[in-house]
Amino acid sequence: MIKYILKRIGYLILTLFLVASITFFLMKLLPGTPFNNPKLTHDQIALLNKQYGLDKPLWVQFFQYIVGIAHGDFGQSYQYVGEPVSTLIATRVGPSLQLGAQAMVVGTILGILLGAIAAIRKNTWVDSVATIFAILGRSIPSFVFAALLQFFVAYKWGLFPVALWENGFSSSVLPTIALAMAPLANTARFMRTEMVDVLNSDYIELARSKGDAKWQAVAWHALRNSMIPIVTIIGPMAVDLMSGSMVVENIFAIPGIGEQFVKSITTNDYPVIMGLTIMYCFMLTVVILIVDILYGFIDPRIRLTGEAN
């Protein structure tokens, strides 16, 4: 198991290196420059380029960049002069992680419940309502939910703050709901399909013939088995959440990395864009690693070899 995790961490580093390289060169291909203020003279731009090392040959820049990353140095921001990218990310990653984790937990748990109820009450009005809810949740983008929540729940009813990150947990409630809709809908759809299959399976019939009441068969046998494919989609859902957070954080004016990412792209702040890309990539690969380890806990058939017995 430990050997396996170490191996996976090795792959993780390789992945990060590749992502860092690709983003680095993509940045260089981007049209425009960070120093596009029309008041800057030619000499001043040359000076700035020199100051940030942009005058050196491409391969030297690349080499310096990678060495820097290895030391935890992601360069300095162009837009906030003198601010290292690493501190910028460190101060902003907290709210994003909190939102992402909350949305993930709320989304999957409610999604599992919704999907399970729909499957148990298959072909009844409960199932139809759940299906419509899931389709809406899946097809309406998170920024629409965000705007609706702001308008009704925050502005009209005054239950939660409209925006900003100043009231602790209550500030996080609306963005969490807006973000959680997609994973909730996704999970519910997968859960329903899988649960319908599982409820028709032989082992559920065997459970019933042991004397399990319907709810007992569901709670002890069907739920766990139905959750196996849910684990599979946690990875892609995490990606959804990350991209969703960029928009939602902007709408709620939350000082997270999603909001920063968008701001940096509009200002051609290369080091911040690259740093955040690597950060997102890092979070995603960690999520995937956790999912793979989780798999073994839920499904004994794919428990890692060497661990059994």
Place this chain on the structure above:
Amino acid sequence: MEKILEVNHLTIDFNTFAGPVHAIRDVSFHLNKGETLAIVGESGSGKSVTMRTVMGLLATNAKIEAGEVKLEGKDILKKSEKELNAMRGNDVAMIFQDPMTSLDPTMTIGKQVAEPLRLHTKISQKAALKEAVRVLELVGIHDAARRLKDYPHQFSGGQRQRIVIAIAIINHPKVLIADEPTTALDVTIQAQIIHLLQEIQHKIDTAIIFITHDLGVVAGIADRVAVMYAGKIIESGDVDEVFYNPQHPYTWGLLEAMPTLETKRDRLYAIPGTPPDLLDPPKGDAFAPRNRYAMKIDTEQEPPFFQVSQTHYAATWLLAPGAPTVELPPEIVRRRKIWAQKHPSQEAAK
């Protein structure tokens, strides 16, 4: 003999988009304490549906039109869901066809085997697991104590069927329903499992209903046999009576289609045609269109049960007074000869 289970005039329809399918049509049979009753018939003849009715586990689109299913004198069709839960796995237990899919893949077998005990008795998890070890050893899982924490995928097909049997017998049910328990297993394992069932029946004194389409299996295990066709029982009797003195042309066909050591023909006999559409069962005897001995009345009127002996009944017009004597297939002639040797007095009476 004391009847433990009695099914009377059971009639079940399945509601489908095309209309009601008459899956079970006036089925009656009984099961005596401690005996083995084999229910034989091809796929779709209603064997499994009948058994699911006895378990109280019918699909939601099934509708019981008429009849009663009495377990120790009490009609289970009138029982509440709660009473049924208390009955299943305790008074009546079931062994399923496919051991590869009938165990929960994510639960240890110890827990799965102990579950019926936990459900029906006030017993601690520890004591239940201890009992599970005992029952697992009884069904031939070696070193069961060490294997309690293993999962189903760590066992072979034969072993899994043994585990399924352990689950079924842990509460010493009065009626054990085995729904084609050997169909999914290879032949050598089949023999072991059947032997195991007989052994267990002896040890825990249970009555077994054995569902199968394999007559060879029936001969070795059953006390009595009921043959089902198109949702009806068409012949029933002691195993010898059905095997050596069969009366219904469908039973003849089944026996002809079974290879024996005496079979000389290269090609095995097959009953021509296909079973009838139960959306719209044919008038008269449902087997008539495939029956080379069918008479005019077979296509007009359903035959009643004619009594052959105290225990032997068959629903065919061939047994009606005044029915013509037909020329029997050679295999049946052979079997009747054996019957005559076994029961010289009865044959003389005819």
